[in-house]
Amino acid sequence: MHVCTGCSCLCDDVEVELEDGVISRVYNACRRGAGIFLNLNSSRASPSIDGEQVELERALEKAQELIQGSENLVIYGLDTTTLEAQKLAIELAEKKEAFIDDNSTFCLGDFVEMILKKEVPSTTLEEVKDNAYVIFYWGTDPYHSLSRHLSKYTYYPRGANRQRGYEEDRFLVVVDVRKTHTAKLAKKNARFLKAGNDEEIIRGFIDALEGRSPKIFQKDIPRILKEMEKGKFNVIFGGLGLKYGLNGNYDLFKEMIERMNEKSEVYFLPAGCHPNMRGFNELLFEKTGHVNRYSFREKRSSDDFAFHRLLESDSVDTALIVGSDPLNSLPLEYAKKLAETNTIVVDPRETFTGRIAKVVLPSAISGVESGGTMVGADGTRIELKQVFEKEINDEYILKKLLEVV
Amino acid sequence: MPITPMEVYKLLPKTNCKKCGEQTCMAFAFKVINREKQIEECTPLFEEGKYAKQKEKLLELLEPLKEATETGLIVDEEKCTGCANCIVVCPVHASEDPHGSGSGYGPKMEDPIYRLEDGVLKIINVKKCRRYGKNRILCVACRENCPSDAISFLEG
Numbered sequence: 001m002h003v004c005t006g007c008s009c010l011c012d013d014v015e016v017e018l019e020d021g022v023i024s025r026v027y028n029a030c031r032r033g034a035g036i037f038l039n040l041n042s043s044r045a046s047p048s049i050d051g052e053q054v055e056l057e058r059a060l061e062k063a064q065e066l067i068q069g070s071e072n073l074v075i076y077g078l079d080t081t082t083l084e085a086q087k088l089a090i091e092l093a094e095k096k097e098a099f100i101d102d103n104s105t106f107c108l109g110d111f112v113e114m115i116l117k118k119e120v121p122s123t124t125l126e127e128v129k130d131n132a133y134v135i136f137y138w139g140t141d142p143y144h145s146l147s148r149h150l151s152k153y154t155y156y157p158r159g160a161n162r163q164r165g166y167e168e169d170r171f172l173v174v175v176d177v178r179k180t181h182t183a184k185l186a187k188k189n190a191r192f193l194k195a196g197n198d199e200e201i202i203r204g205f206i207d208a209l210e211g212r213s214p215k216i217f218q219k220d221i222p223r224i225l226k227e228m229e230k231g232k233f234n235v236i237f238g239g240l241g242l243k244y245g246l247n248g249n250y251d252l253f254k255e256m257i258e259r260m261n262e263k264s265e266v267y268f269l270p271a272g273c274h275p276n277m278r279g280f281n282e283l284l285f286e287k288t289g290h291v292n293r294y295s296f297r298e299k300r301s302s303d304d305f306a307f308h309r310l311l312e313s314d315s316v317d318t319a320l321i322v323g324s325d326p327l328n329s330l331p332l333e334y335a336k337k338l339a340e341t342n343t344i345v346v347d348p349r350e351t352f353t354g355r356i357a358k359v360v361l362p363s364a365i366s367g368v369e370s371g372g373t374m375v376g377a378d379g380t381r382i383e384l385k386q387v388f389e390k391e392i393n394d395e396y397i398l399k400k401l402l403e404v405v
Numbered sequence: 406m407p408i409t410p411m412e413v414y415k416l417l418p419k420t421n422c423k424k425c426g427e428q429t430c431m432a433f434a435f436k437v438i439n440r441e442k443q444i445e446e447c448t449p450l451f452e453e454g455k456y457a458k459q460k461e462k463l464l465e466l467l468e469p470l471k472e473a474t475e476t477g478l479i480v481d482e483e484k485c486t487g488c489a490n491c492i493v494v495c496p497v498h499a500s501e502d503p504h505g506s507g508s509g510y511g512p513k514m515e516d517p518i519y520r521l522e523d524g525v526l527k528i529i530n531v532k533k534c535r536r537y538g539k540n541r542i543l544c545v546a547c548r549e550n551c552p553s554d555a556i557s558f559l560e561g
Contacts, residue, residue: 013510013511014511015511025522025523026522026523026524027511027520027521027522028489028510028511028512028520028521029487029521029524030486030487030488030489030521030524031485031486031487031524031525032486032487032524033487033524034487034521034523034524034525035524038523038524129508129509143486143488143552143553144486147486147487147488147489148487148488148489148509150488150490151488151489151490151492151493151494151509152489152493152509152510153509156490156493156494156509156550157493157507157508157509158499158503158507158508159508165494165499181552181553182552184552185490185550185552187549
């Protein structure tokens, strides 16, 4: 059994078959997960300096030089690597008084922060499987982003206290702007709330909890609340739709969860995210009290220290990018800025960022070629069980880079 | 696309000649879809020239029957993302493999009906399906919970 590092579900029941030392079959993983195992050897990165292929030793030396000479370093990415490597990256950032940031800045970092600061009650996916009755998916389409989420952890599996299957023992609520694939599953014993404005729906719930008639979904909202009281253990999964729908204003949402908890138990969990995004958030939070966008020189976190903002304001001279491809995901204006920065890319595969990077250091695919620990979206620590062992992994490379500071 | 007995009936000779062994053409149409009878057993359709056009249409209509399994199940792997909803909701899996697929994990039983292989759904052992055999139940749990319509049944 292996752990799939395709998304934050971190499914731990994946089996592989080897033929002549090559993975030939993958069982139990979803399409995305299986791809990671099956395409192990395609588009692999090779060590290079300024686009020219070199020996790994030379590339490492050049990267060390760049790190040593940098005045304002930013370390970015890190969400697809292990806790062990993340720790080293944070140590490197601390020693270099650098900026450090990950994808959670525009992913669900805010939600993880809310949970770590204990502003909303949270739980684990195992608890959800065993106990949850009303399950909300708010602004997320797990059918695509976390394929096995519903079948492995939430709606479909039978749990210790939920033995009668989804039709009787679960109640699904999907809140989204369009009828997504997940919303299509909201049939019997379920509701789909087509959201125009998230705040309006939250107000609807608060109104109903205070005994007033909600302005929208007059029938659905009171029914959902009634089911929640009946269920005793309920969970809300918030996705990017909720985050951007609320535009950084989470007070009303937190108030809604607090009010709901007066009548029944309601927990909140982020849905979406990279495999080990929460791991990075937790490590940085332990050390600094912040989850991302942190400057070790100024000892504070700010929106100005988000990776794209740093590029925009020309605040950095060197960027160390681990397991992420910002050139692929950021708008062109930032990509241009990134091309002007000394960039070191640490990635197992070829990336667009790698093409414009000063130095590319090929590493190993976490979970397939290197072990370690990752933290799922619910905060559960999971030990990876690699299929092969590759010596040059993120940990090895970051240790080498730490040697010179 | 599901095929209905009525669609098949309309293209049959509709003479109730009983040469196939059934009392009516409608009864024969039902059995063709259930794979209890072969369309070739309707001899007038193949022997008499006046049915040639109907025959062509009918054979075209029945083309998907060849792809379908014994229970009429068709899985379109192109549409499947490997969410495994179908594997977990399957009542047979739930009762025979409660700690494996019934609890959301990959199947731990010997011959599951379904399993995810290389990221998509594969039919492993259709004989376990409740739709299989004489005393079958027309269960559609897997199809109902496939949001991308990768699972379909012949009869709709």
